[in-house]
Structures are given as structure tokens and as C-alpha cells.
Amino acid sequence: MTIKMKTVLSLATVVVLASCASPPTREETMQVVKGSFKDRGIAKLDRLNQSELQQVCSDASLNNKDLPKDVRERLEKQQMTTIRFPADGKFLGDWKAGERVAQTGVGLQWSDNDKTVNGGNCYACHQLSPQEISFGNIGPSLKHYGKLRGNSEAVVKYTWGKIWNTHAYNACSSMPRFGDAGILTEAQIRDVMALLLDPASPVNK
Amino acid sequence: MKRPGLAASLAGCAVAMLATGAQAQGSATDEIAKYRQMLQDGNPAELLIVRGEELWKQKRGPKNASLEQCDIGLGAGVVKGAYAQLPRFFADANQVMDFETRLVHCMVTLQGFDRAQVTKSPFSGAGERPTDIEAITTFVVDQSRGVPVKISQSHSMERASFERGRQLFYMRGGPYDFSCATCHGVDGQRIRLQDLPNISHNKQDAARAFTTWPAYRVSQGALRTMQWRLNDCFRQQRFPEPIFASQGTIDLITFLGVNANGAKMDSPAIKR
Numbered sequence: 001m002t003i004k005m006k007t008v009l010s011l012a013t014v015v016v017l018a019s020c021a022s023p024p025t026r027e028e029t030m031q032v033v034k035g036s037f038k039d040r041g042i043a044k045l046d047r048l049n050q051s052e053l054q055q056v057c058s059d060a061s062l063n064n065k066d067l068p069k070d071v072r073e074r075l076e077k078q079q080m081t082t083i084r085f086p087a088d089g090k091f092l093g094d095w096k097a098g099e100r101v102a103q104t105g106v107g108l109q110w111s112d113n114d115k116t117v118n119g120g121n122c123y124a125c126h127q128l129s130p131q132e133i134s135f136g137n138i139g140p141s142l143k144h145y146g147k148l149r150g151n152s153e154a155v156v157k158y159t160w161g162k163i164w165n166t167h168a169y170n171a172c173s174s175m176p177r178f179g180d181a182g183i184l185t186e187a188q189i190r191d192v193m194a195l196l197l198d199p200a201s202p203v204n205k
Numbered sequence: 206m207k208r209p210g211l212a213a214s215l216a217g218c219a220v221a222m223l224a225t226g227a228q229a230q231g232s233a234t235d236e237i238a239k240y241r242q243m244l245q246d247g248n249p250a251e252l253l254i255v256r257g258e259e260l261w262k263q264k265r266g267p268k269n270a271s272l273e274q275c276d277i278g279l280g281a282g283v284v285k286g287a288y289a290q291l292p293r294f295f296a297d298a299n300q301v302m303d304f305e306t307r308l309v310h311c312m313v314t315l316q317g318f319d320r321a322q323v324t325k326s327p328f329s330g331a332g333e334r335p336t337d338i339e340a341i342t343t344f345v346v347d348q349s350r351g352v353p354v355k356i357s358q359s360h361s362m363e364r365a366s367f368e369r370g371r372q373l374f375y376m377r378g379g380p381y382d383f384s385c386a387t388c389h390g391v392d393g394q395r396i397r398l399q400d401l402p403n404i405s406h407n408k409q410d411a412a413r414a415f416t417t418w419p420a421y422r423v424s425q426g427a428l429r430t431m432q433w434r435l436n437d438c439f440r441q442q443r444f445p446e447p448i449f450a451s452q453g454t455i456d457l458i459t460f461l462g463v464n465a466n467g468a469k470m471d472s473p474a475i476k477r
Contacts, residue, residue, distance in 0.1 A: 021361040029372040036453025037439075040446035047379040047445055054377040061386050062375040108380050108443045124396045136396045138388065176381040183380065 026059075043110035053079070057172035072171045079168040082180045083161045091156050091193055098195030099202075101188050102128055108183065118183050120192055125175070128195065129202035138174060146197040147204040159196060163189050234398055241477065250343055250421040250473035253335055253428050257344025260337055266316030275311035277304065277345070288349040289470045292459045294360040301366040303458040305432045306450040308341055327449045328433045331425065339419075339428045346419055349470040354416065356462040363459065366452075370460030373453055374405060379443040385457075387442075389414075404461060412468030415461050420474040428473065431458055 024032075030048075039045055050058065053075055060067050067075070085091075104119025106112055123132055125139040149155045161168055164179030178184040184192070195201050261272045261284070277287040278295070292303040298310055305327070312318045327338045335343075358364050377384040388394065389404040402410035419430045429437075435454050439447050447454050 021365070023368045024365050024372070026372065029369045032369055032456065033373055033376065033453045036448055036451035037445040038448050043379075043440075043443065043445045045445050047443065050376070050378050054382055057382075058375050058377045058384060061377075061384070061390065062372060109440050110446055111440060134397045136394070136399075138391075138394050138396070174383075174387045176383075181380045181382075 040110040042108065042112065042114055053167060053171065060172060067171055075171045076168055079165050079171070079180075080161075082177075083164045083168060084179065084186075085157065085160060086186055086190065091160055091190065092197060093187065093190030093194045095191070095194040095198045095201035095203075097188075098191035098193070099129060101184065101192050102195060103132075118188075120178060120184055120188065122192065130205070131202060142196060143203060145203055146199065146201070151197045156193070156197065159193060160189065163192060237398060237477075244423060244475045244477075248421055248473060248475045249426075250347075250419075250428050250475065253340050253343040254347045254473070255344075256335070257340035257342070260341050261344055266312065266318045268315065268317035270315045270317075272308075272311055272315060272341070274315055275308070277307050277311075284345055284348045286349050286352040288346045288472075289352040290355050290357065292363075292366065292455055292462060293357050294362050300452075301360075301362050301455055301459060303431065303450075303455045303462075304345060305338060305342060305430060306455055308338060308345075309450055324449045328430070328436070329427055331427075333427075335428055339430060342419055342430050343428055343473050346470065346472045350472065352470050354412075354462060354465045354468050354470060356459065356466055358463060366456045366459040367463050369453070370456035370458070373457050374460055381443045383442045385438065385442070404464060408464070411461065411464035415465035416468050416471045417474035417476070419472055420476045422476055424477055431461075 034045070034048055037045060037048060056067060056071060056075065066072075101120045102122035104117075105121035105124060107116055107118025112118075122128060122142075123135045125136045127135040127137075127141040127143050128145075130143055145159075158169075163184075165177045166173040166175040167177065176183055179186070179189055195203055198204070264271050274281045276282075276295075276297075277284070278290050278293050279285075279287045288304055291307065292301050294301050295307065295310075300306075302310065309320065309323050312323050313320045323338075327336055329335050329339060356363075358367060374385045374389075377387070386405055388396065388401045390406060392403045392407055392410075394401045394403070402414040404411045404414055418434050419428060421427070422429045432449055432454060435457055436447055436449075439445075
């Protein structure tokens with residue numbers, strides 16, 4: 001083999017190695033990501049530390065796959081244990097206050113602070129009161145929520161649980177964990193419950 | 206001259222809001238579309254193009270040099286069509302860079318500016334005059350108008366950047382468990398009445414999203430760059446703040462850009 005040929009071959013090897021460099025693993029990506037953000041106000045770097053649920057659901061959507069059944073069931077069961085029902089057994093508050101919570105989208109951004117009263121921003125993703133036509137569609141319409149379902153104990157508890165931690169019912173749901181993640185207070189959740197279930201609420205008119 | 210048009214259109218929105226039901230929402234959406242259409246007549250970003258060009262050609266910084274020798278991927282000083290092929294790998298920096306990162310690189314290496322100083326406040330605040338980065342970016346992107354996006358994936362670091370960007374796009378985190386894909390991974394999704402481009406699975410949406418940034422944001426009275434666009438998404442995603450021109454932001458822009466390959470640049474655009 002001539003020297004020239006050897007050089008060509010070794011160059012080829014280098015090129016092949018470079019082009020076959022294995023894609024970055026999740027750990028490598030996470031390292032880059034963590035170096036790419038900084039604390040600002042209340043939004044600190046620890047928000048990048050993923051829970052097992054966040055990690056598993058990220059991987060599933062990255063690979064465009066559903067969670068394996070056993071994983072999904074295990075996670076949903078685990079999330080179910082986080083749900084805290086109201087100690088005094090009072091599930092429904094004031095639908096008017098609930099409407100305000102549903103309309104407000106602030107909270108937990110770096111542009112907010114620890115005194116900001118968080119909103120639920122329900123209208124960002126759901127239709128609720130028919131008077132409000134500026135609603136999103138990432139979640140299902142909740143118009144006539146109570147009218148269609150009634151307010152049996154099962155419905156009331158399911159609705160509370162769904163708001164508290166939606167992942168108990170659908171592991172990789174897009175909806176935030178309003179109770180479990182401390183986004184809304186128990187009193188605010190009660191008011192949103194009334195917006196959904198009180199027969200006097202515009203949602204059920 | 207545009208103002209009466211805007212006012213009339215907004216009044217149209219208000220009238221539509223009085224009605225109820227899905228039909229009303231349809232007509233409100235139509236009115237918003239009309240409002241957007243009216244905005245296309247004149248774009249205040251044009252004034253910034255002029256200022257950006259001046260800044261590009263002016264001798265500035267400790268080294269008293271212009272940016273005319275800055276190589277943004279098509280050779281030193283070539284601006285025409287350059288934005289449309291970024292991010293790409295730059296051997297002199299041994300890194301994949303988007304335009305804003307490359308601009309900072311040139312301001313530091315050619316003009317002698319201090320990197321920390323240049324990147325301290327890259328985005329103008331409400332009512333503030335545009336930053337130099339915003340002005341120069343507007344000038345440079347305008348020079349790619351109509352040029353098809355052509356972002357290379359031939360270097361291994363370009364492919365790695367795309368893959369990290371893809372993983373970051375799907376990364377759920379923070380107190381709301383949101384990823385980019387939560388809002389930008391399904392066709393036809395809206396937040397309130399705002400349409401959300403499906404960036405990961407819809408070629409047309411991905412193309413429109415990438416080719417219309419930077420843009421003049423009417424509601425903020427300011428020119429907003431792609432780095433700003435990501436920054437404001439992460440704020441609403443409840444993440445900590447992305448560092449300007451960090452590798453993670455470049456990777457995400459690589460992911461967005463490669464998904465838009467072939468589409469023609471249409472920036473600076475004008476948005477709500």
C-alpha cells in the first residue's frame with residue numbers, strides 16, 4: 001500500500017468516525033441544558049431537575065410512543081397518593097371567585113414574585129363559561145361540565161382529584177398539577193370546583 | 206396612516222365579542238386575521254434596518270473596527286443570504302452558532318467589546334430604544350428575505366446540536382410540567398385565540414414559525430429576535446431564564462431551523 005493511499009484511508013477513517021459520532025445521550029443533553037439557564041427571580045435552576053414522571057413522559061413524546069402499560073399504571077397509582085381532599089369535606093366554593101381564577105394566567109414565572117396570587121389560566125386551554133369566547137383548545141371543552149355529569153360524590157371527587165393532580169388519571173397529561181405543585185390554594189380549587197359544578201355557575205347555564 | 210385601520214379592526218373585535226358561542230369565536234378569529242392583514246402594510250422594523258446597517262458599517266469598540274469583516278457563514282463581509290443558513294458550525298470558534306451568537310462573537314473578536322457587557326441586556330425593555338443586537342440582527346435578516354432556509358447538517362457538531370435541540374424541545378420540567386411540545390407539537394392548537402404552530406410535526410407550521418422571526422411585535426412596540434422568542438416561551442413555560450446565546454438556545458434554534466429547511470425567509474415580519 002502506498003503512503004498516499006494510507007493517508008487517504010486514514011483520512012477516510014477520521015471522516016467516518018466524525019460522521020458516525022453517536023448522537024448525544026439524554027445525560028449529555030441535560031448537562032448542556034443545565035449550563036444554558038440561570039436563576040431569575042423565583043424561577044430557579046432546580047426547576048430543570050426532572051421528576052421521574054417528567055422524564056418518562058418527555059421520553060415518550062420524544063419517541064412518539066405511548067408509555068408501556070405497566071409503567072403508566074404504576075405512575076398513575078403513585079400520583080393518586082398525592083391527592084389531598086379538603087379536610088372539612090367542603091368541595092365547592094364560590095363560582096364567581098372561580099371564574100376569576102380561571103381567567104388569570106400569572107404565577108410562578110420569573111416575571112412574577114412570591115407575593116403574586118397565582119391564577120389557574122383555565123381559559124388558556126378550555127372552554128368554560130359560554131360568555132367567554134376567548135378560550136383555547138389544548139384541553140377539552142368544559143362547557144356544561146356539571147350539567148352533563150351531575151354532582152354525585154364520585155363526580156365531585158374525580159373533579160377535585162383531576163385538578164389536584166391530573167397525572168393520577170392520565171400519566172402524561174399536559175395539564176399542570178394545580179394542587180400537587182402548589183399552583184393554586186385549596187380555597188382557589190374549591191372556587192374553580194364551584195365554577196364547574198355549581199348549577200348557578202354560567203358554565204352550567 | 207395605519208391607525209384608523211387598526212382602530213376600526215379592534216372595534217370590529219369588540220362587536221364580535223358581544224355575540225356568543227362558537228360562531229362568535231369564529232368571527233372574532235376572522236377579525237384578528239383582518240387586523241394582522243392590516244399590519245402588513247407598513248413595518249416599523251424598516252427604520253431599524255437602516256440603523257442596523259449603520260451600526261454594521263461603523264467603526265466601533267476598543268479596536269475601532271466595523272463588522273464588515275465579520276464572517277457569518279458565507280465568507281467575511283457577506284451579508285446577503287447569510288441569515289438563512291444559520292445556525293451552522295464555525296471552525297474558528299469550534300462551535301455551532303446562531304446569528305445572534307455569531308454577532309456577539311464578531312463584536313468581541315473584531316471590535317474588542319467585552320462579551321459580558323455585550324450580552325448583559327440583549328433585549329430592549331418596554332419603551333426603550335432597540336439594542337444594538339436587535340438593530341444589527343434586523344439589518345442582517347432583512348438581507349435574507351426571500352432566500353430559502355438552508356441549514357447544514359453535514360458536520361457532526363451540527364447534527365449533535367439538532368439532536369440536543371430536539372431533546373430539549375420535548376423536555377418537560379418545572380412546576381407546570383411543560384415542554385415546548387406541550388403547546389407546539391399538535392396541529393390546530395390554540396391558547397385563548399392565539400394559534401400555536403405545530404413545530405415538531407407540521408412542516409408548514411415549522412417553516413412559518415422560523416421564517417417570520419425576528420419580527421416587530423406591535424403589542425410591545427419593539428423588534429424581537431429569535432433569542433427573545435425562546436426567552437419569552439421559557440418564561441411562560443415556568444423554566445428558569447435561558448442564558449442569551451447559550452448552547453441550549455443555539456441547539457433549539459438549530460432544531461427549529463432544520464425543520465424549516467427549504468422555506469423562504471420572510472423576516473423582519475410584523476406580529477400582533
